[in-house]
Amino acid sequence: MADGDNVVLDVKGLKKYFPLRSTGFRRQLVGQIKAVDDVSFQVRVGETVGVVGESGCGKTTLGRCVVRIYDPTAGDILLRLGGRQVSVGKLGKQDYREFRKSVQMVFQDPFASLNPRMNLLQTVGEPLLVNGIATGRDLEDRVTDVIRKVGLNVGFLRRFPHSFSGGQRQRICIARALVVNPRVVVADEPVSALDVSIQAQILNLLQDLQREFGLSYIFISHNMSVVRYMSNRILVMYAGRLVETAPRDDLLYAPKHPYTAMLLSAVPKVTRLGEIARAETLGEPPNLLALPKGCVFNPRCPHTQDICRTEAPTLHNVGADHFASCHFAESLQLRGV
Amino acid sequence: MDPQESDYLLSVRDLRTYFHLYEGVVRAVDGVSFDIRQGQTIGIIGESGCGKSVTVQSIMRLVPTPPGRIEGGQMLFCLPGENGRQRDVVDLAGLPINSPELQRIRWRHIAMVFQEPMTAFSPVHTVGDQIIEAMQFHIPGLSRRQARAEAIELLKSVGIPRADKLVDAYSYQFSGGMRQRAMIAMALSCHPELLIADEPTTALDVTVEAQILALLKDVQRKYNMAMLYISHDLAVVGQIADDIMVMYLGMAVELANVREVFRNPLHPYTQALWRSIPSVDGPLERLVPIVGTLPHPYAPRAGCPFYSRCEQRLDQCKSMVPEFVEATPGHQVRCHLFRQG
Numbered sequence: 170m171a172d173g174d175n176v177v178l179d180v181k182g183l184k185k186y187f188p189l190r191s192t193g194f195r196r197q198l199v200g201q202i203k204a205v206d207d208v209s210f211q212v213r214v215g216e217t218v219g220v221v222g223e224s225g226c227g228k229t230t231l232g233r234c235v236v237r238i239y240d241p242t243a244g245d246i247l248l249r250l251g252g253r254q255v256s257v258g259k260l261g262k263q264d265y266r267e268f269r270k271s272v273q274m275v276f277q278d279p280f281a282s283l284n285p286r287m288n289l290l291q292t293v294g295e296p297l298l299v300n301g302i303a304t305g306r307d308l309e310d311r312v313t314d315v316i317r318k319v320g321l322n323v324g325f326l327r328r329f330p331h332s333f334s335g336g337q338r339q340r341i342c343i344a345r346a347l348v349v350n351p352r353v354v355v356a357d358e359p360v361s362a363l364d365v366s367i368q369a370q371i372l373n374l375l376q377d378l379q380r381e382f383g384l385s386y387i388f389i390s391h392n393m394s395v396v397r398y399m400s401n402r403i404l405v406m407y408a409g410r411l412v413e414t415a416p417r418d419d420l421l422y423a424p425k426h427p428y429t430a431m432l433l434s435a436v437p438k439v440t441r442l443g444e445i446a447r448a449e450t451l452g453e454p455p456n457l458l459a460l461p462k463g464c465v466f467n468p469r470c471p472h473t474q475d476i477c478r479t480e481a482p483t484l485h486n487v488g489a490d491h492f493a494s495c496h497f498a499e500s501l502q503l504r505g506v
Numbered sequence: 507m508d509p510q511e512s513d514y515l516l517s518v519r520d521l522r523t524y525f526h527l528y529e530g531v532v533r534a535v536d537g538v539s540f541d542i543r544q545g546q547t548i549g550i551i552g553e554s555g556c557g558k559s560v561t562v563q564s565i566m567r568l569v570p571t572p573p574g575r576i577e578g579g580q581m582l583f584c585l586p587g588e589n590g591r592q593r594d595v596v597d598l599a600g601l602p603i604n605s606p607e608l609q610r611i612r613w614r615h616i617a618m619v620f621q622e623p624m625t626a627f628s629p630v631h632t633v634g635d636q637i638i639e640a641m642q643f644h645i646p647g648l649s650r651r652q653a654r655a656e657a658i659e660l661l662k663s664v665g666i667p668r669a670d671k672l673v674d675a676y677s678y679q680f681s682g683g684m685r686q687r688a689m690i691a692m693a694l695s696c697h698p699e700l701l702i703a704d705e706p707t708t709a710l711d712v713t714v715e716a717q718i719l720a721l722l723k724d725v726q727r728k729y730n731m732a733m734l735y736i737s738h739d740l741a742v743v744g745q746i747a748d749d750i751m752v753m754y755l756g757m758a759v760e761l762a763n764v765r766e767v768f769r770n771p772l773h774p775y776t777q778a779l780w781r782s783i784p785s786v787d788g789p790l791e792r793l794v795p796i797v798g799t800l801p802h803p804y805a806p807r808a809g810c811p812f813y814s815r816c817e818q819r820l821d822q823c824k825s826m827v828p829e830f831v832e833a834t835p836g837h838q839v840r841c842h843l844f845r846q847g
Contacts, residue, residue, distance in 0.1 A: 223711040224682075334799070364553045365738055369782040369795035391711060394741070398784040398793065421786070435716040437741035439785040442764055445723060445745050446716040454681075454711070506787045 176249065177352050177385050178212040178235070178272070183244035185227075185234050189458075202457050204230040206409035207244070209484070212353060215379065217386040219400030219417070221393060221432065223454050227409040228389045232355045235387060236274045248272065248352075270300055273346035277358035279338035283330040289316065289341060290326040296349045311348060318381075319344045319374060336367035340374065347378065355387045360395060372398060393436045397421060402490070405429050408455045408465040411484055415491040422505040425493040427470045430503040438506070464496070472501055514541040514584065515699055515732050516565070516616075521579035521599070523557075523564045526572065530804030534560040534574070536756035536811075539830060544699065545730040549747030549764070551740055551779075555800055557756040558736045562702045565598060565734075566618055567608060585615060586699075614644040617693035621705040623685035627677035634658075634673035637692045644696045660691040664721055683714035687721065694725060701726075702734045707742065719746050740783060744768055752776050755800070755811035758830060762837040772839045774816045810842065818843060 185205040190196040205227045212218050220228045233239045235246060237257065246257035248268060255264050276282040283292060293312045297303045303311055313323055319340040330338055339359060346354050356375070360368040372395065378384060388399050396403060403420045405413040405428065413426040424430045434446045452469035455461075461468050467477040476496050484494040495501070523535040535557045542548050550558045563569045565581055581598035601608040620626040628636060637657040642648055648656075654673070661669035664687040677685055686706060693701060703722065707715035723746060726733055737743050743750055743764070750767040752760040752775065760773040771777050781794040798815035801807075810816070810823040823842050833844035 223713060366553060366779070366782050366796040369784075369793035372784070373793060373795065393712065394784040394786045397786055397790070432712065433786070435713045436786045437716075437739070437745045438787040439741050439744060439768065440787045442744045442768060443746075445720045447720065451713045451717055454713075 179247040219396035222406035273351040549743035552753035556753040617698040
């Protein structure tokens, strides 16, 4: 793993299980959904870590745990705050405030994540009020400053969300996340709800802001093309587990986990027309209520052997900064993009 | 024109569909022409507001009227005739909305797959019943037992497991991908000559999307079925289309073979689109967003629809709408930079 100096966020053994209770009076625990199951990774200063996977893989839940919208079931998140390292699991009240300012989130639906009854000034100013950072004139100055940085007109301060386009609304959400000067921004599908020509604007804006402020991003998306454009490193999730992590190009061109190869084979490619992945190679998403024994991917994997059905693999080093959770990661010759 | 001479299945000629709203007139489709042959796939790409959905809704005569109305143009559809040899040519634009001819054509000869399968199915009828209803309406003399057996076979053929059980299930009991397959089964139930797919995979994971695309291709080959595939995703369309039509603000601005559109796009909008979209395998360069924004839908229009955002514009582009010309053989474009031939 990376040396300690430039790591800003260290996620260790994160688990988030959702209990399933029976209906009826007693509401007994009948099982649980392991939405995130023992995920560990690091985020360095100024880097973007992309998180990909199909629906239900746990990437959104992971993002929410990092921002502490959910309290994790187990595991810890270490954040470097002003020279020292604090554990999110054990934050005292003051540190908790610091944490909230340091780790912010941008959501997928820019309309749903804006209060329709608060205007631009109120929306972007609220984090400053809540965190006791600024009020009055100072607040307005800071808000004006950040909305200019995201490319919005100062004249819009008193407008409400419905007067803005989708792209503008997403800029507002980004401004709101940045106004408290965070270190890490978790972006959960930030451009999926936007038109293709607007996506480019927002993606470039995010990159420019990253450079200007030394931000780190955890960029969650199901869209491989967008993740490729934005990420330095990519994490691949399946059924709540981290199955592979590597620097961007290593993952795309030389994947070591069969699921990564499967995902890459399904993505439409612009350099190879008319090439649709064969259906038999793709399988069905897992049922989180009835995960198989051994490797969770084994029913769907074209390279399954006996050991895969009985023993779950662990995430281990298979190359420079490259980790995969597969019994045969070293020996399989997998096809990348 | 002698129907037996025509080599197209559907010929859309200068289609115009406008919406007459209180605030003004929205020219949702403002001059779209293309021909589609049996077995051919045309991909229609464009962003929100370009009119791609309204174009195919016009073909299916699903445009709410009022406030919408097909203002002009023709949609000539070649129906196989009574005795299998003679073919009739019907102008879909001219048929009255509740006419028996339209009812006979819709679904039996032209069927549609929608983006949101959840809203396309009735929540209070089983999936099987909906397929059976369509078949019994269009295939005279088909008994319920035969229709049910057919429906089960259809569900099997689109890859739905335990089809004999799921035929009696409701749409909410299917997963997203399964629902889309069921909708495709329903659309195929009467073996139409033309299938219109309006963003059928946009809401699905990439692995499910690939499976649906493969399924559509298989079905096409089996039945020599033509397909109009709408998407905002260029890469997806590149997988499945023979030809691509690019739309902007209600007009077709480019129509050419898929290879041409990918390797040699002519229209400034198509070129700008390429530079603004990330891909998983193309060059990794900074994206270039398209400058400007879409004009207001009610704003009066003059000249080329792309004028306000075009970096290669000429003086005449401001006031003169370019003609849709064949710049090189098989490659049509609507732009003053190009002339016929």
